[in-house]
Amino acid sequence: MALVLTEEQSMLRDSARGLISDKAPVSHLRHLRDSKDATGFSRDLWKEFSEMGFSGLLVPEQFGGSGLGAVEAGIVLEEIGRTLMPSPFLATSVVAASALLRGGSEAQKSEHLPKIAAGSLLAALAVDEGAKHRPLNTKMQAVRSGNGFKLNGEKAFVVDGHTADLLIVAARTAGSAGEARGLTLFLVNPKTKGLATERTIMVDAHNAARIVFDNVEVDADSVLGEVDQGGALLEGVLNIGRGAVASEMVGLSEEVFGRTVTYLKERKQFGKLIGEFQALQHRAAQLYVDIEISRAAVLKALQALDADIGKAASAVAVAKAKAGTTATRAVQEGVQMHGGMGMTDQFDIGFFMKRARVCEELFGDSNFHADQLARSRSY
Amino acid sequence: MSDLEQFRKETRAWLEANCPPEMRKPATSDGDVFWGGRNAKFSSEPQRVWFERMRDKGWTVPDWPKEYGGGGLDGAEHKVLREEMARIGARPPLSSFGIWMLGPALLKFGNEAQKKEHLPKIAAGLIRWCQGYSEPNAGSDLASLQTRAESDGDDYVINGQKIWTSYANYADWIFCLVRTDPAAKKHDGISFILFDMASKGVSTKPILLISGYSPFCETFFDNVRVPKSHVVGQVNRGWDVAKYLLQHERAMISGMGERGVGRPLGQVAADWVGTDEQGRLDDAMLRSQITAFEVDEAALAAAAERAVDLAKAGQSHPAFSSAMKYYGTELNKRRYEILMSAGGIDALEWESERSRGGARPRAWLRTKANSIEGGTSEVMLGIVAKRILDLPGA
Numbered sequence: 001m002a003l004v005l006t007e008e009q010s011m012l013r014d015s016a017r018g019l020i021s022d023k024a025p026v027s028h029l030r031h032l033r034d035s036k037d038a039t040g041f042s043r044d045l046w047k048e049f050s051e052m053g054f055s056g057l058l059v060p061e062q063f064g065g066s067g068l069g070a071v072e073a074g075i076v077l078e079e080i081g082r083t084l085m086p087s088p089f090l091a092t093s094v095v096a097a098s099a100l101l102r103g104g105s106e107a108q109k110s111e112h113l114p115k116i117a118a119g120s121l122l123a124a125l126a127v128d129e130g131a132k133h134r135p136l137n138t139k140m141q142a143v144r145s146g147n148g149f150k151l152n153g154e155k156a157f158v159v160d161g162h163t164a165d166l167l168i169v170a171a172r173t174a175g176s177a178g179e180a181r182g183l184t185l186f187l188v189n190p191k192t193k194g195l196a197t198e199r200t201i202m203v204d205a206h207n208a209a210r211i212v213f214d215n216v217e218v219d220a221d222s223v224l225g226e227v228d229q230g231g232a233l234l235e236g237v238l239n240i241g242r243g244a245v246a247s248e249m250v251g252l253s254e255e256v257f258g259r260t261v262t263y264l265k266e267r268k269q270f271g272k273l274i275g276e277f278q279a280l281q282h283r284a285a286q287l288y289v290d291i292e293i294s295r296a297a298v299l300k301a302l303q304a305l306d307a308d309i310g311k312a313a314s315a316v317a318v319a320k321a322k323a324g325t326t327a328t329r330a331v332q333e334g335v336q337m338h339g340g341m342g343m344t345d346q347f348d349i350g351f352f353m354k355r356a357r358v359c360e361e362l363f364g365d366s367n368f369h370a371d372q373l374a375r376s377r378s379y
Numbered sequence: 380m381s382d383l384e385q386f387r388k389e390t391r392a393w394l395e396a397n398c399p400p401e402m403r404k405p406a407t408s409d410g411d412v413f414w415g416g417r418n419a420k421f422s423s424e425p426q427r428v429w430f431e432r433m434r435d436k437g438w439t440v441p442d443w444p445k446e447y448g449g450g451g452l453d454g455a456e457h458k459v460l461r462e463e464m465a466r467i468g469a470r471p472p473l474s475s476f477g478i479w480m481l482g483p484a485l486l487k488f489g490n491e492a493q494k495k496e497h498l499p500k501i502a503a504g505l506i507r508w509c510q511g512y513s514e515p516n517a518g519s520d521l522a523s524l525q526t527r528a529e530s531d532g533d534d535y536v537i538n539g540q541k542i543w544t545s546y547a548n549y550a551d552w553i554f555c556l557v558r559t560d561p562a563a564k565k566h567d568g569i570s571f572i573l574f575d576m577a578s579k580g581v582s583t584k585p586i587l588l589i590s591g592y593s594p595f596c597e598t599f600f601d602n603v604r605v606p607k608s609h610v611v612g613q614v615n616r617g618w619d620v621a622k623y624l625l626q627h628e629r630a631m632i633s634g635m636g637e638r639g640v641g642r643p644l645g646q647v648a649a650d651w652v653g654t655d656e657q658g659r660l661d662d663a664m665l666r667s668q669i670t671a672f673e674v675d676e677a678a679l680a681a682a683a684e685r686a687v688d689l690a691k692a693g694q695s696h697p698a699f700s701s702a703m704k705y706y707g708t709e710l711n712k713r714r715y716e717i718l719m720s721a722g723g724i725d726a727l728e729w730e731s732e733r734s735r736g737g738a739r740p741r742a743w744l745r746t747k748a749n750s751i752e753g754g755t756s757e758v759m760l761g762i763v764a765k766r767i768l769d770l771p772g773a
Binding site: 002003004261264265272273275276278281282284285286288289292293294295296297299300314315317318319321322325366367369370371373374375377378379 | 643645646648649654658659660666667669670671673674675677678679681682684685688689691692694699702703705706757759760761763764767768769770771772
């Protein structure tokens with residue numbers, strides 16, 4: 001498949017860009033942050049997003065969605081990356097929808113997917129427990145109890161956790177930390193007794209939560225996929241999320257880079273435009289090359305996910321690692337080349353730096369993914 | 380089955396039947412590469428068989444028109460052929476500057492007589508070409524070149540010196556930049572001309588490099604007489620041809636190295652360094668350098684694939700080959716720094732049989748030219764800054 005967007009995909013990009021840049025420029029995020037908005041995103045905007053078919057992008061048509069794939073999800077996330085719009089799109093429409101689609105029974109799919117497509121159900125994946133993303137190290141216990149399971153443990157960095165109507169929780173029904181075997185995914189109602197959610201305001205002013213499970217009881221029907229066999233399902237779903245976040249980082253990098261290059265053409269010092277200085281020209285050119293290469297790696301990964309998710313792991317690891325190091329550089333050069341202005345809260349560049357840091361940690365940082373690549377190549 | 384799937388099926392079957400097993404391994408020495416030319420010799424029988432079979436299909440130059448000895452494949456078919464060759468690790472049957480550089484320039488700027496004269500001989504490996512671009516005082520500032528071509532009746536008389544002329548001592552013909560109008564501004568007085576290296580007044584002198592090899596020459600022109608009909612494109616507009624050709628040269632150089640073929644670098648390193656009880660490279664710092672390298676290498680491979688697809692879709696920027704040249708050559712230098720580090724003291728041997736005559740350190744030193752030849756990394760970044768980013772005064 002050619003590594004360029006099809007005509008339909010370009011149209012999707014244009015319509016996403018139109019809506020997002022019009023309704024949710026960076027000032028939208030700034031307003032939500034400064035007003036200490038309790039939801040952390042705009043429900044009105046989410047409604048509009050749903051009406052345009054974005055919330056059900058990955059949901060099959062029989063459940064009321066558009067039945068599109070990872071490439072299309074990446075296109076929307078890239079546009080989100082350009083304005084940093086806080087949105088349930090990643091957690092609900094990409095990650096949770098993929099989990100339900102890939103692991104759900106007919107009953108589970110029929111119950112939840114139409115609501116996701118309609119924008120009326122918000123969901124969140126609870127996987128991380130420690131400071132770093134290590135899904136195989138999941139300790140959270142799910143012990144058989146009566147007709148179901150009892151969940152005990154703590155989850156952190158649950159994106160959109162405090163607004164979710166449905167949690168997808170990774171827990172251990174067997175095995176020990178470090179093993180893929182023995183992981184099981186559960187669908188959990190956040191209102192269940194024993195479950196305590198704390199919204200954690202993060203550096204990027206996006207949504208996340210810590211969730212404590214204290215003898216939370218769920219019935220057997222709440223298992224997503226098969227008991228003890230959730231490792232592969234989780235890995236596939238995480239890989240879709242990683243590809244999507246990598247896309248967001250490409251959009252973010254390109255936006256911050258574009259703003260920086262514009263500044264180089266406007267700002268004068270020593271009687272010259274600072275963009276005339278070769279020290280800055282070469283660094284800008286290097287960053288341009290890295291962004292283009294990251295974009296290619298990410299599109300390659302998204303296409304690989306759509307072609308065969310079971311064989312996409314290496315391409316995804318490359319994409320997330322490369323997009324992460326590139327975004328990290330793009331925002332640092334953005335601040336540096338903007339000089340003192342880049343350090344001010346009044347200026348938008350700092351928002352990009354903060355979001356890039358969060359995207360880098362989300363679903364595994366560049367080191368994690370480089371290590372994954374090495375392991376897959378047996379060294 | 381679509382036409383393209385049918386083509387893939389047939390191509391796969393043909394390659395399976397016709398590519399000798401010996402030609403399905405990466406080239407490891409100069410002798411493994413067939414360059415063609417008047418004095419060409421095959422280093423092995425499989426090399427000859429493979430070359431002749433591919434030549435007869437026009438697949439030494441798969442995307443050139445059939446009338447000029449090419450395969451007449453369109454972009455999609457050419458990609459399928461490359462993928463199918465990569466699938467079995469098939470070597471290119473013929474390598475030459477004629478294929479990579481002169482051919483594309485002739486197809487765009489040459490007149491019909493020039494195309495008919497030169498392209499089929501490139502495709503058939505009959506003539507080996509070299510590139511007369513750099514001069515002692517015209518390196519990065521190539522357009523300041525001083526080799527003169529003075530008009531004398533139907534001929535030009537050429538005097539001057541070129542340097543870093545790759546394999547000039549083996550080449551049959553040269554494509555050369557000469558100054559035809561010394562009074563004009565430096566970009567406006569240059570012509571692109573072709574002539575036989577056997578012409579009276581041409582001499583070459585190999586330059587010994589830090590690798591101990593002499594792939595480059597000094598090339599001298601002393602009253603070399605060349606018919607005016609050998610100018611490609613318009614007289615004094617040779618810079619247009621030169622720049623177009625450079626884009627192809629840069630694309631070629633960015634693809635150097637063994638990207639994506641053979642074993643991953645980390646496994647090669649493990650042969651020397653060993654692995655720990657968990658199977659990881661037994662040098663944590665080197666391992667992390669290698670993993671970062673392999674991420675960049677895979678990402679660049681995707682970008683190279685995308686560059687071809689963008690060109691096909693008419694969406695590519697003409698200066699993008701400079702971006703790829705910069706990245707690809709810096710990456711290849713990194714590969715060899717890692718290989719030297721992984722090899723440790725074993726990679727230092729220069730002359731022993733064990734080290735195949737110091738193949739690794741010599742290759743390591745050779746890569747240092749990658750970011751100089753065909754335009755330095757700094758020139759490439761300047762081009763990106765000026766032509767793609769539109770930065771002022773660049």
